[in-house]
Amino acid sequence: MRKLVIQEIALACREQGCFQVVNHGIRKSVMKGALEAASEFFKLSKEHKEKFVSADVQQPIRYDMSSRDGISTARSLLKHYANPLEDWVQFWPINPPTYRKKMGDYAVEIKGVSMQLMEAIFEGLGDKVGLAFHSDYGFITILLQSSAGFEVMHHEDDTWIAVPAIPGALHVHIGDNLEVLSNGQLKSLVHRTILNPDEPRISIASIHGLSMDEKVHCAKELVDEEHPEMYKESSFQESLDLLPSNMNNYKRFVESLKIDRDE
Ligand SMILES: O=C(O)CCC(=O)C(=O)O
Numbered sequence: 001m002r003k004l005v006i007q008e009i010a011l012a013c014r015e016q017g018c019f020q021v022v023n024h025g026i027r028k029s030v031m032k033g034a035l036e037a038a039s040e041f042f043k044l045s046k047e048h049k050e051k052f053v054s055a056d057v058q059q060p061i062r063y064d065m066s067s068r069d070g071i072s073t074a075r076s077l078l079k080h081y082a083n084p085l086e087d088w089v090q091f092w093p094i095n096p097p098t099y100r101k102k103m104g105d106y107a108v109e110i111k112g113v114s115m116q117l118m119e120a121i122f123e124g125l126g127d128k129v130g131l132a133f134h135s136d137y138g139f140i141t142i143l144l145q146s147s148a149g150f151e152v153m154h155h156e157d158d159t160w161i162a163v164p165a166i167p168g169a170l171h172v173h174i175g176d177n178l179e180v181l182s183n184g185q186l187k188s189l190v191h192r193t194i195l196n197p198d199e200p201r202i203s204i205a206s207i208h209g210l211s212m213d214e215k216v217h218c219a220k221e222l223v224d225e226e227h228p229e230m231y232k233e234s235s236f237q238e239s240l241d242l243l244p245s246n247m248n249n250y251k252r253f254v255e256s257l258k259i260d261r262d263e
């Protein structure tokens, strides 16, 4: 489970540069308290806040409303050092009276979360893509995996989803042949594999299709006026023949079978 989360974080960092965390262990009351403390501070009168105004960006506490940093266009800012708390809390506002306690609790807990996240991100840095993204040629592929690492691309938004390796379970996915046979009702799955530097991974991929030269075509029952044939027929042999030319600029084999009906 830990490994899976590490891989999801690694992936989010690589592909999106961001992610959101739930079940991080910070109590709801602490989060709510910190937001309340900040909100109450900004509601104070100008005189209360302006005590902290300084042009020196290195001050341990600084309140600002103008655009000295070149990026703040319309915001008020209260910036202060926080950890270790005992060094800095003396500089914090005493108004609102709960500020130090509420913001202090949050500062301590968020530091703990940050340390855990950094550890997870560092650990995930070692993971490399072992098998680049592709779809399989046959009707279905069945995987027997020793550990996690397998990832699938979401049909709609092209994001990667880590598939857990459930002990005793077989993973099944759809290949190009089934996309053709179903006349596009089913889509072949784009997938890839991420390596785990600490643990060798074995996966037995059984790809099930027709014999080498037998052609797969759209099922006649699924083709009519409204649903014209969407793919050219092809054989396993033909898909293998195309493999070398597909190496550098990968696209699903089934893309090359699509019948262009735009004219
Ligand atoms: O590493 C895996 O589990 C998947 C292997 C695979 O996608 C393939 O051999 O086509």
Ligand SMILES: [Fe+2]
Pocket (backbone or CB within 6 Å): 134, 135, 136, 141, 191, 205
């Ligand atoms: Fe595959």
